[in-house]
Amino acid sequence: MNKPSIVLYKKLPADLHQRLEEHFAITEFDGITDKNRAEVFDALQNAEGLLGSGGKIDKELFDHAPRLRAVSTISVGYDNFDVAELTRREIPMMHTPTALTDTVADTVMALVLSTARRVVNVAERVKAGEWNENIGEDWFGIDVHHKTMGIVGMGRIGLALAQRAHFGFDMPILYNARSQHKEAEERFGARKCELNELLKESDFVCILLPMTEQTFHLIGKEELAKMKSSAILISAGRGPVIDEPALIEALKAGTIYGAGMDVFETEPLPKDSALLTLPNVVALPHIGSATHETRYDMAACAVDNLIAALKGDVKEFCVNPEVLKK
Numbered sequence: 001m002n003k004p005s006i007v008l009y010k011k012l013p014a015d016l017h018q019r020l021e022e023h024f025a026i027t028e029f030d031g032i033t034d035k036n037r038a039e040v041f042d043a044l045q046n047a048e049g050l051l052g053s054g055g056k057i058d059k060e061l062f063d064h065a066p067r068l069r070a071v072s073t074i075s076v077g078y079d080n081f082d083v084a085e086l087t088r089r090e091i092p093m094m095h096t097p098t099a100l101t102d103t104v105a106d107t108v109m110a111l112v113l114s115t116a117r118r119v120v121n122v123a124e125r126v127k128a129g130e131w132n133e134n135i136g137e138d139w140f141g142i143d144v145h146h147k148t149m150g151i152v153g154m155g156r157i158g159l160a161l162a163q164r165a166h167f168g169f170d171m172p173i174l175y176n177a178r179s180q181h182k183e184a185e186e187r188f189g190a191r192k193c194e195l196n197e198l199l200k201e202s203d204f205v206c207i208l209l210p211m212t213e214q215t216f217h218l219i220g221k222e223e224l225a226k227m228k229s230s231a232i233l234i235s236a237g238r239g240p241v242i243d244e245p246a247l248i249e250a251l252k253a254g255t256i257y258g259a260g261m262d263v264f265e266t267e268p269l270p271k272d273s274a275l276l277t278l279p280n281v282v283a284l285p286h287i288g289s290a291t292h293e294t295r296y297d298m299a300a301c302a303v304d305n306l307i308a309a310l311k312g313d314v315k316e317f318c319v320n321p322e323v324l325k326k
């Protein structure tokens with residue numbers, strides 16, 4: 001019997017590629033870009049599955065995939081997919097939520113520490129030969145331990161961050177989400193509050209929200225103005241949740257102390273972005289989950305997700321479970 005065809009648009013480790021090949025005939029691309037879209041459209045004519053990460057996966061693409069039965073992304077976020085269109089076509093959309101949670105929380109904690117203690121800025125000065133005598137106050141940062149941690153988006157990653165902040169740094173925790181998160185309250189003493197209260201009271205405001213119509217530019221000029229001048233903003237959910245020009249203004253004016261950012265409105269971050277010129281900004285290239293171990297686990301999860309979905313055997317990790325046949 002012929003194996004079902006799939007389109008793979010992300011390079012996989014050899015053993016995972018082999019696992020996929022045992023089940024499917026694979027047409028492989030190095031991403032889906034404006035340059036190769038037409039070629040991808042041709043390959044999709046026959047494809048029953050789609051697996052990869054990044055790119056804009058929209059209705060036009062699905063229109064070229066009349067046999068598509070399952071889509072699997074190697075990520076937890078899926079804002080680059082037209083999920084409503086997939087649901088309309090009764091196609092399950094799979095993602096990799098649990099594999100990366102701890103690694104992303106570690107990255108957020110790294111941003112908290114490196115912005116507060118100015119690790120990147122100070123290390124650059126050492127490399128530039130500026131450490132010539134005992135350091136003075138111009139090398140100092142601010143404490144992290146015992147400060148108030150505000151978490152906007154108390155989901156899987158928010159919870160893992162709360163655990164680190166509570167047990168590792170003895171930080172009181174405030175959070176904002178749509179629902180109450182009893183586990184965070186009971187295990188880490190977290191207190192749910194309105195966004196405005198969180199912004200006013202937190203020393204670290206960590207934004208861990210998905211990108212949706214409701215979260216777009218949730219943090220803008222007015223919200224930034226509510227933060228303490230000694231507070232630090234950490235952005236590690238999706239870039240467009242923060243109004244970047246408003247953030248740049250606040251950082252330049254010194255109305256907040258600094259920002260640690262793993263995600264941006266435009267990625268890769270444009271070379272002329274003012275964020276690159278500000279010493280109180282730590283900018284990372286969207287590395288939240290980027291360790292060898294975690295990226296492997298995410299890819300393995302996405303491969304298993306596609307195999308399960310094309311067999312009609314989905315048990316978890318489906319974004320639109322309403323399409324699954326009972």
Ligand SMILES: NC(=O)C1=CN([C@@H]2O[C@H](COP(=O)(O)OP(=O)(O)OC[C@H]3O[C@@H](n4cnc5c(N)ncnc54)[C@H](OP(=O)(O)O)[C@@H]3O)[C@@H](O)[C@H]2O)C=CC1
Binds near residue numbers: 097152
């Ligand atoms: N920087 C990186 O490399 C990475 C970034 N991410 C990003 O992080 C996001 C979060 O991941 P994860 O924790 O696993 O996701 P979850 O779905 O577990 O958590 C999302 C949280 O956001 C809250 N939320 C959603 N919409 C709103 C809103 N309008 N107002 C207030 N709260 C809201 C949810 O609230 P409620 O609980 O009430 O539903 C939930 O607490 C991903 O969607 C992805 O975009 C993920 C991985 C890596």
Ligand SMILES: O=CC(=O)O
Binds near residue numbers: 075076077288
């Ligand atoms: O940003 C990364 C993800 O997995 O989502």
